[in-house]
Amino acid sequence: MTTSPGNLTDQARQAGEQAHHSTWMDRAARIGLVAYAVIYLLVGWLCVQLAFGDHEGRPSSQGAMRELLQQPFGEVLVWVVVVGMVFLVVWKGLEAAVGHRDERDDGKRTRKRVMSAFKAVLYAAVAISGFGIVTHSSGSGGKGGSSTTTWTATVMGWPGGQLLIGAVGLAIIGYGGFQVWTAWTEKFAEKLDAEGRSGRSGRAYLAFGKAGYTAKGIAIGLVGALFVYAAVTHDAKKSGGLDEALLTVLQQPFGPVLLGLIGAGLACYGLFTLARARHLSQ
Incomplete structure (x- = not known):
């Protein structure tokens, strides 16, 4: 007896839901969050070093992993971070495909799934x-924003490319603003289970989250x-990644x-992410 495409789709959805709610996925997500926290803790540290005059490191995820690479067993540590990021990609990918089913509003469910897909791309x-x-x-050195400048220049060469780069900039600013809004409404607290939100430790986690999401939003907004500045001036060299934005500061x-x-603040975001790995809300 042949299986209809509809049955195959239902079976795939059920398999995805089982994987998403499985014990191994829960553990993988927690490992991934720890790896992500390490990146933000290092980015925060590189920012502080830069503020005190040490210009060797670049305050970005690439700079953080290059810093990690220089430590004892550095290659092993970076591989652990990479594997952790892959775990987060799988976690958010499954969430984008079959997650948020407890959300009754179809529109909200769709928005949450799109956001999960967006995060999966970032983790990737x-x-x-x-x-x-x-x-x-x-490359082992060079300007952190060079690749960003290259693709920005390419897009600007397209018909309407200047407007597209400006729109990308506005979208990034909007996402940064959303992070700040998340901080001050404490929506991030939903990412912690009940134990993670209670007691003295819970208050500390919430303080880390508020400072962390605020700093993250500001940094993203600067990018x-x-x-936007590159689009207005029609100069791709004015664009850049996180490191260029922070160097501008x-x-x-x-x-x-x-x-x-x-x-x-970015280090606080790392600390909150560690707390989230321990008190992951299901």
Whole structure:
């Protein structure tokens, strides 16, 4: 007896749901979150170092993994981070495909699934970056925003490319604003289970989350601002990634103080992510 395409789809959905709610996926997600936390803790540390005048490191996920690579057993550590990122890609990919089924509103469920897919892409980009670093296939030095500048210049050469880059910048700014909104409404608390939100430790986790999401939102917003500026000036070299955005902060009045505060906030985001790995809400 042949199986109809509808039955195959239902079976695939059921298998995906079982995998998403399985014990091994829960453990994999927690490992991935720890790896992600390490990246943010290192980015925060690199920001503080930069604020105090050490310009060797680059405050970005690539810079964090290069810093990790220089430590004892560095290659092993970077591989662990890469594997952790892959776990997060699988977790968010399954969530995008079959997750959020407890959400009764179809529109909200769709938005949450799109956001999960977006996060899976971000985690995949970090994993690919780390893989390139640990296999020595990406450059060991150079300007952190060079690849961003290259593709920005390519897009600007398209018909309407300047408007597209500006729209990308505005979208990034919007996402940064959403992170700040998440911080001040404490929506991030939903990512912790009941134990993680209670007691003295719970108050500390919430403080880390508020500072962390605020700093993350500001940093992301700065990246978006660079894209908008590049579009307005029609100069791809004005765009850049996280490291370029934070270096721009350093060049402003009271730059070292501002960069140090952002770095401390990003480290707080790392600490909150560690708490989330321990108290992961299902």
